[in-house]
């Protein structure tokens with residue numbers, strides 16, 4: 420685990436962009452493709468600003484979703500819709516770069532379909548191994564759409580699961596399970612703001628068993644990219 424604290428949001432965002440750029444370069448050199456998983460929420464806002472600044476061959480990128488809301492792409496709640504409106508037409512990314520969820524079906528069907536899509540992009544792999552997953556963390560310690568005390572935390576067979584009772588609206592989503600998350604080469608949390616300081620301490624110092632605590636790739640690295648505010652309670656401990 421690597422905990423990297425930025426002086427402020429812009430500093431940690433730049434450090435995260437540098438990390439993504441380096442992993443993309445290594446991945447393309449080795450595999451001739453860079454397979455990245457995106458999350459929604461504030462990390463999406465940061466990425467839509469940061470991704471276009473990355474010096475890379477975007478023709479080798481494929482962008483997946485660590486989780487996605489089961490809503491129409493033109494809904495304000497669609498994570499893909501947010502990335503599309505910010506990046507397509509304004510960057511070198513096109514719709515074809517994104518692996519989107521099936522529209523107009525139940526969450527269960529969308530999860531099954533996304534699993535089939537993953538099989539096409541990770542041929543022959545017993546579990547998809549992403550080069551990098553970009554993760555947010557909610558104030559309750561959830562990540563992807565894996566929420567505290569939810570049965571999906573214990574899912575060990577499915578790669579992509581459906582949730583219809585998400586405590587964070589909208590209620591219907593699909594999500595990577597820990598089976599896929601913890602098979603990734605790199606998991607990168609981007610967590611900013613003083614409202615996250617308490618949960619960051621609960622996870623990184625108190626070691627409470629919360630969903631984000633369970634992100635620990637079996638043969639990969641987990642990075643916690645924190646601004647000073649989100650790391651504030653951790654730093655108080657170090658000063659004591």
Ligand SMILES: O=C(O)[C@H](O)[C@@H](O)[C@H](O)[C@H](O)COP(=O)(O)O
Pocket residue numbers: 458459460461462486487488498554555556557558561562563564587
């Ligand atoms: O689609 C989603 O809702 C996200 O994937 C979710 O996991 C998000 O990353 C966290 O809720 C953190 O969101 P914030 O950074 O906005 O608090």
